[in-house]
Every structure is written in structure tokens, then in C-alpha cells.
Amino acid sequence: MIEALPDDEDGNKENLLQQLDFLFNTEESTLDTNASRFISMFKTGMFLSSYSDAQLAEIDPDASAAQMSQILQQPLSKYLHPQADGTLQIDGLLLSGLMAYSTIMPDPIVPNPTPTPGPNPSTSQAVTVKYVDQQGKALAPTATLTGKLGGAYHAQAAKIDGYQVTKTPANTIGTFTTEAQTVTYVYEPQVVQNGAAATIAPKGSVIYAIKKIGLYQTPTFSTKQRLVWYAKQKRTNRPMFVVTGYAKSVNGVKRYRVKDVNHHSKTAGKTGYVTTNTDYTVRVYYAKRHVKIKVINAKGVNAYQKKNLTGKRAHYRYGQQLKVKKIVSHNLTTRFVLSNGTYVTANKKLVMTVK
Structure with missing residues (x-):
């Protein structure tokens, strides 16, 4: 089934097949170790890494599919939450790939809801500071700020190796109120080089x-x-x-x-x-724009309509030179945008820059 799937420019399907070949061709004495590693990888990819084996055994596929269908049919407004500064924050469920799981265990007993606070509460609520990448994945532990009602707070960005802040929220400075507040810093990989010194490669690159x-x-x-x-x-x-x-x-x-x-x-x-x-x-991926690149992969490279390398538009043979308009980041990789607006890989093993 995996073999029948289309591959992309980065060879993700081929890499997965090679890893599976390595897993099942290994000596029996080390199979358990490798199997555990792959099971852990698959659990993480399906957002199941926090589940115990006992909990995984209780997951009901049919109920999970029904729950997923219900979620997908909800209007987007259901997952947008107004913030204190007037902006909207999207529910983290969407940023996790809309994964939902149901079990065959009885539904838990829900305790009585917390009573609605009085009209004039006198205690302040905490300010939660999050540090995430562009996909909403946490890059550093969440910080919690507390203080007196009406007192000032200043939520500062965290220094994260290989990343830089790409979006600073409007509510980094404010006052503690009777409602909980969230400050979310969004980061992207550092892909710009200063002179000859390269940045530390981000985790996962x-x-x-x-x-x-x-x-x-x-x-x-x-x-x-x-x-x-x-x-x-x-x-x-x-x-x-x-x-x-x-x-x-x-x-x-x-x-x-x-x-x-x-x-x-x-x-x-x-x-x-x-x-x-x-x-x-x-x-492995170029970090800054170059005017021209040359294809050095013996099988050539493809040009695509989108930066996630989908929508194939052209194929360039080994040795062909291509004019570059700019470079863009995509997750922990980069792409060259050609003069015709299409995207090609910026992998140094597949293309090289020329004068």
C-alpha cells in the first residue's frame, strides 16, 4: 500500500520504505529494539504518544471515525476563541491534525460544573505564555505569570536554539484581570546566514x-x-x-x-x-537566495506549483541551470522559487549554486 503512494521531491515515501526494510530485515535478536523505536515513531505521528498500551487497546476504530466525521462537519467558528486583545485564537485540536479517538470504555462521570463566579470577583487569573512553531507545536515549556489584580505583567519571548520569533502577539504587556489570558509567541527556523557564520541547525532539521x-x-x-x-x-x-x-x-x-x-x-x-x-x-538545505542553481542529482529534479512540492509542473535534467527569484522556508527545509514562479528543492545534494 505504501509503495503505491506517490512520492515527493524529498523522497519521504522512499525513506519510509527503506526504514521498514531495515526493520524487518534485521537480525531477530535486535528486532524487538527496532520495533519499539518504530512503534514509538508511529504513535507520535498519530498523536498517540501520551497513551499507555492499556489505553491503546481500548480505542474503538468505528467510534473514532464517527467522532472525526462529527468534528469535520462543524463550522470553523466553533474552534475560534475570542482573546482579551480582540483577536481570535484557533483551537489546538485543528493544529494537531484533527485527530480524535474514542474508546469502548464507559463515558467518564462528569463532575458538577464549576459555579459561575460572582459579578465582582476579586482575584486575578494567570497569564499563560506559549512558545510554538508555525504548526502550533510547542518548542519550549509553557510559562505561567501570576500577580495582583490590576498589576502589570510582561510576557517575554524565550530564546530557542535554531529558531527566531516570527510573530509577536499584541498582548505581551498588559495587566492581570479576572479572566485567564494567553500570550502565544510563534517561531520559525532561522534560515538566514550572517556572513560566513551559519546558524545552529534547528531540532528536527x-x-x-x-x-x-x-x-x-x-x-x-x-x-x-x-x-x-x-x-x-x-x-x-x-x-x-x-x-x-x-x-x-x-x-x-x-x-x-x-x-x-x-x-x-x-x-x-x-x-x-x-x-x-x-x-x-x-x-543540507540552502539558507539564502542565490541567483542561479544547477541540477546535480543524476535523476534530475521536479518543479512544483506549491512549496510543499505538490502539483508537478516541470522536470529538469542533470546539469540544467535554473534562475532563482527567491528562497522560502517550509517547515524545517527550504525551497528555491524559480523565475517562472515554481518551487524546487533547496537540498544541496540535489542542486548546487553557480555564478
Whole structure:
């Protein structure tokens, strides 16, 4: 069924198939470990990671489908909530992909509702500060501000490695009232480079090695802690890693915590730490606009109508040069917008810039 699905420019379907091949072709002795990892990945993708095995066993597929249908048929206004500053906030349910699950367990007993407060309440309510990406996913723990009724509050943005604030809410400064308030900071990945210095790659993005590097068991590098060497490779074969987190050595040197995503290699799936030094590791996707690019993928690249690489418009062969109008971000990747308005990948293993 997966094989029959269409693939996109980034090869997401092919990557999934390769991971599944790796899972089921592995030795029986390590199957349980790999299976647990994939089950965890699938649970996260379906927003089920907070459910226990016992709770998962109680999910009723038919009831869940009926609940989903009911949600999808509701008017959008049902999920819009007025805020104190006059704006509207969309329900988080929509930002989680409209996932809903029902169980065959009896409905819980709902306690008596909280009594309606009197007309002149004298206590202030907290201000909740959220830090999310453009899809509504939390990037940092929520902060809670409290104070006296009528007192001033100042909700400040959090510093998050690899991200920058793209939307500052209007209610970052205000006063505590008798109603709960929410301040939501929206972030996007930092994709602009300042001179020769590149930003730290955001969590979830992909990097590759441009020189020989080691993968280490701990953030403090040593021969004893080295898990594997990665030799220097030509551009299209450079070893790639997904950034899963960050750490520092005992001397305070920053490291990437990564997962090896070099499919069909002996190291695929390995996890550990690599250097953040941009002389050795850089992001796989270009971070700034270039006037021209050249296709270096042997199979060529496709141009699409939309930046999520859907709506194929053209195919460009190996060696073709393309004029670029601008660069845009899409989740944790980037796309080049060509002079004709179509989108192509900005993956450095598939295209390169030319003068």
C-alpha cells in the first residue's frame, strides 16, 4: 500500500520504505529494539504518544471515525476563541491534525460544573505564555505569570536554539484581570546566514558532513567514546544526520545529538553526538537566495506549483541551470522559487549554486 503512494521531491515515501526494510530485515535478536523505536515513531505521528498500551487497546476504530466525521462537519467558528486583545485564537485540536479517538470504555462521570463566579470577583487569573512553531507545536515549556489584580505583567519571548520569533502577539504587556489570558509567541527556523557564520541547525532539521567526522557516544569526544568514523565523501554521497537535540562537552563546546539517516548503510539508525563546527557539518538545505542553481542529482529534479512540492509542473535534467527569484522556508527545509514562479528543492545534494 505504501509503495503505491506517490512520492515527493524529498523522497519521504522512499525513506519510509527503506526504514521498514531495515526493520524487518534485521537480525531477530535486535528486532524487538527496532520495533519499539518504530512503534514509538508511529504513535507520535498519530498523536498517540501520551497513551499507555492499556489505553491503546481500548480505542474503538468505528467510534473514532464517527467522532472525526462529527468534528469535520462543524463550522470553523466553533474552534475560534475570542482573546482579551480582540483577536481570535484557533483551537489546538485543528493544529494537531484533527485527530480524535474514542474508546469502548464507559463515558467518564462528569463532575458538577464549576459555579459561575460572582459579578465582582476579586482575584486575578494567570497569564499563560506559549512558545510554538508555525504548526502550533510547542518548542519550549509553557510559562505561567501570576500577580495582583490590576498589576502589570510582561510576557517575554524565550530564546530557542535554531529558531527566531516570527510573530509577536499584541498582548505581551498588559495587566492581570479576572479572566485567564494567553500570550502565544510563534517561531520559525532561522534560515538566514550572517556572513560566513551559519546558524545552529534547528531540532528536527537535517545536516551533513563535509569533512571526515566521528559519531560519539557522549558530548565529550574521545577515542574511547567514538562509535564510528565517517569518511569525507563527494557532495551527492555525504553522510546525513537528523538533529534530535543539543548538548555540551565538559569544556562547554556545543554538540548536535543526531540520528544517522544514511539508508542502506551499516550505520543507518545509529545515534550519538557530532560537532556543530560549520567547517565539518552544515545544513543540507540552502539558507539564502542565490541567483542561479544547477541540477546535480543524476535523476534530475521536479518543479512544483506549491512549496510543499505538490502539483508537478516541470522536470529538469542533470546539469540544467535554473534562475532563482527567491528562497522560502517550509517547515524545517527550504525551497528555491524559480523565475517562472515554481518551487524546487533547496537540498544541496540535489542542486548546487553557480555564478
